[in-house]
Amino acid sequence: MNTRDMVYVALFAAVVAVLGLFPPIVLPVVAVPITAQSLGVMVAGSVLGARRGGLAILLFLILVAVGVPILAGGRGGFGVLLGPGGGFLLSWPIAAFLIGLMVERNWRRLNIVVAFLINVIGGILFVYACGVPWVAVFAEIGLGKALIGSLGFIPGDLVKAAIAALVAVTLKRAYPIIEVRQSPAAE
Amino acid sequence: MIEVSNVSHRFGERVVLKDIDLTITERRVAIIGSNGSGKSTFVRLLNGLLLPERGSVRVAGLDTRKDAKAVRRKVGFVFQDPDSQIVMPLVEEDIAFGLKNLRLDRQRIARKVDAVLGRYGLEPLRHQATHTLSGGEKQLLALSSVLVLEPEIIVFDEPTTLLDLRNKRRILTILDELPQTAIVVSHDLDMLDGFERVLVFDDGRVVMDGPPTAAIPHYLGLMA
Amino acid sequence: MTLGLYVHRETPIHRVPAAVKVLTLVAAGVGVFLVPNPLWLVPALAAVVGLMVLARVPLGETLRQLRPVAVLIVVIFLVHGWFTSWTLGFLVVLRFAVLLLLALLVTFTTRISEMIEVLERGFRPLAVFGVNPEKLSLMLSLTLRFIPLLFEKFQEIREAQRARGLDRNILALLMPLLIKTLKMAGDLTDAIDARGYDPDRKPTDR
Numbered sequence: 001m002n003t004r005d006m007v008y009v010a011l012f013a014a015v016v017a018v019l020g021l022f023p024p025i026v027l028p029v030v031a032v033p034i035t036a037q038s039l040g041v042m043v044a045g046s047v048l049g050a051r052r053g054g055l056a057i058l059l060f061l062i063l064v065a066v067g068v069p070i071l072a073g074g075r076g077g078f079g080v081l082l083g084p085g086g087g088f089l090l091s092w093p094i095a096a097f098l099i100g101l102m103v104e105r106n107w108r109r110l111n112i113v114v115a116f117l118i119n120v121i122g123g124i125l126f127v128y129a130c131g132v133p134w135v136a137v138f139a140e141i142g143l144g145k146a147l148i149g150s151l152g153f154i155p156g157d158l159v160k161a162a163i164a165a166l167v168a169v170t171l172k173r174a175y176p177i178i179e180v181r182q183s184p185a186a187e
Numbered sequence: 188m189i190e191v192s193n194v195s196h197r198f199g200e201r202v203v204l205k206d207i208d209l210t211i212t213e214r215r216v217a218i219i220g221s222n223g224s225g226k227s228t229f230v231r232l233l234n235g236l237l238l239p240e241r242g243s244v245r246v247a248g249l250d251t252r253k254d255a256k257a258v259r260r261k262v263g264f265v266f267q268d269p270d271s272q273i274v275m276p277l278v279e280e281d282i283a284f285g286l287k288n289l290r291l292d293r294q295r296i297a298r299k300v301d302a303v304l305g306r307y308g309l310e311p312l313r314h315q316a317t318h319t320l321s322g323g324e325k326q327l328l329a330l331s332s333v334l335v336l337e338p339e340i341i342v343f344d345e346p347t348t349l350l351d352l353r354n355k356r357r358i359l360t361i362l363d364e365l366p367q368t369a370i371v372v373s374h375d376l377d378m379l380d381g382f383e384r385v386l387v388f389d390d391g392r393v394v395m396d397g398p399p400t401a402a403i404p405h406y407l408g409l410m411a
Numbered sequence: 412m413t414l415g416l417y418v419h420r421e422t423p424i425h426r427v428p429a430a431v432k433v434l435t436l437v438a439a440g441v442g443v444f445l446v447p448n449p450l451w452l453v454p455a456l457a458a459v460v461g462l463m464v465l466a467r468v469p470l471g472e473t474l475r476q477l478r479p480v481a482v483l484i485v486v487i488f489l490v491h492g493w494f495t496s497w498t499l500g501f502l503v504v505l506r507f508a509v510l511l512l513l514a515l516l517v518t519f520t521t522r523i524s525e526m527i528e529v530l531e532r533g534f535r536p537l538a539v540f541g542v543n544p545e546k547l548s549l550m551l552s553l554t555l556r557f558i559p560l561l562f563e564k565f566q567e568i569r570e571a572q573r574a575r576g577l578d579r580n581i582l583a584l585l586m587p588l589l590i591k592t593l594k595m596a597g598d599l600t601d602a603i604d605a606r607g608y609d610p611d612r613k614p615t616d617r
Binding site for chain 3: 001002003004006007008009010011012013014015016017018021022036039043047055059060062063065067068069070073074075076077078079080082083084085139140141145149163166167170171174175176177
Binding site: 231234236256259260263264266267270272273274275280283284285288289308316317332333337366 | 455552553555556559563578594598599601602603604605606608609
């Protein structure tokens with residue numbers, strides 16, 4: 001990793017922190033408050049690619065764990081990782097990595113639909129695949145009940161995947177960070 | 188001494204510097220020119236932040252291409268916006284950052300940090316978070332963080348553009364008293380009085396090279 | 412460090428080395444799942460609360476940190492009550508309570524800088540796998556430095572978009588923030604390099 005990569009990683013971790021300060025939006029139908037922070041996970045992977053995107057989110061989680069109150073709602077400390085929602089949070093760095101990997105692999109044909117699907121797979125399916133069993137195990141409730149309890153967040157997450165896809169294709173044109181790395185001649 | 192020999196540079200298709208050939212031995216050199224004239228690119232060649240596409244840049248005999256590390260030790264760089272130049276959360280940590288890169292031992296770092304904090308009146312702010320400083324204090328910190336490295340040459344990229352009059356004067360006073368060579372990019376013609384040499388850039392070339400009395404009218408002519 | 416939940420007090424808990432606190436937390440994380448009888452968790456919870464009193468942690472902030480997770484835990488408790496058994500619900504809630512309060516105690520009584528030092532020491536063995544702890548530490552500092560700055564930029568963008576009625580539109584806020592961030596990344600990279608930072612140097616080089 002060169003200096004520029006490190007700067008991208010650090011600044012995106014800061015962006016994710018800032019997104020947590022954005023007041024939660026309550027969706028009209030399901031009445032579940034959604035925060036913009038998990039949008040940051042999708043955006044970090046989509047814009048920075050696998051390695052840097054995953055690291056940015058890991059960096060963010062380390063800061064949360066050591067007690068910087070940057071998790072949405074001003075929370076921080078190891079406790080948030082040990083609580084019922086810990087599985088969702090811990091899946092984030094891998095989710096960003098997976099999204100980044102899929103974006104890198106599909107870079108040339110990346111359009112809004114492809115980017116949306118990538119974010120749904122990495123940012124929703126994978127995150128729930130980690131987060132729901134965690135709730136089920138730690139709270140000792142069945143997988144089914146844990147899943148039902150989490151479904152209310154899906155509509156908000158779909159909106160976020162769409163926003164992340166829009167950001168990904170816009171920045172691909174304006175600031176193609178991923179391609180810069182793939183063609184060493186440009187550096 | 189800085190020797191710039193036959194330097195040309197492009198960003199993609201756009202030619203930003205054309206055949207620049209000059210030697211700098213003076214202690215105070217100013218660089219003026221309109222936006223996009225190539226002056227920012229030029230000064231970034233002087234400490235190896237950019238390597239010239241053609242030609243060579245030598246600082247005290249060291250080629251920026253071959254001896255990048257040694258050149259960076261000799262040439263300090265103060266940027267226009269201190270907000271993207273201050274890298275650490277606390278004032279004293281930021282001043283220590285460059286010293287740590289030099290791998291000095293803890294005591295020497297502490298001594299040098301103390302000296303600079305004292306000299307530029309930052310001592311009361313030592314433990315303060317850098318984001319809470321005022322604009323003038325930030326520029327003073329950015330400058331101190333470079334001066335603590337004791338470079339032989341300091342490049343300033345529009346150091347006063349974002350400052351109010353009082354803070355501008357404070358920075359100019361410090362600049363005036365520096366024993367080192369200073370190369371200053373500026374839009375601010377008032378500050379050029381004490382300079383020995385002024386380079387006027389236009390469209391990637393040096394179109395005028397002389398004392399302020401000759402260079403400033405030429406520059407104003409270009410702008411008209 | 413101004414950011415953080417640390418609250419300075421002169422208590423024995425504050426003087427416990429950060430590494431010990433983190434290890435205790437890890438041990439507790441395993442321990443709460445190994446106790447065969449939920450009743451054993453009652454004295455454990457009492458002990459943690461006792462330590463919190465001893466450390467004089469701020470009550471208001473404690474409640475504020477616990478509120479979002481408390482809702483979730485109550486729901487879990489009720490789900491157990493209705494579908495499985497109240498005893499199991501009680502066990503699960505006790506487990507979370509012990510862990511969350513202990514974690515909060517650590518967070519309130521340990522400086523972020525100490526915590527980061529512990530992590531750096533913890534990451535040092537990873538250098539074998541190409542993880543450079545010095546790079547990690549620089550990135551952590553950069554992030555801490557830039558959170559307040561990016562927050563300021565975010566507020567400026569929000570003010571500007573409010574005039575156009577777009578201040579609740581996350582895309583209209585996120586795009587300008589990202590563009591500003593990416594522009595800043597270029598300048599910041601130059602500034603770090605200009606002060607002699609060498610990313611390729613091995614941690615042991617002198």
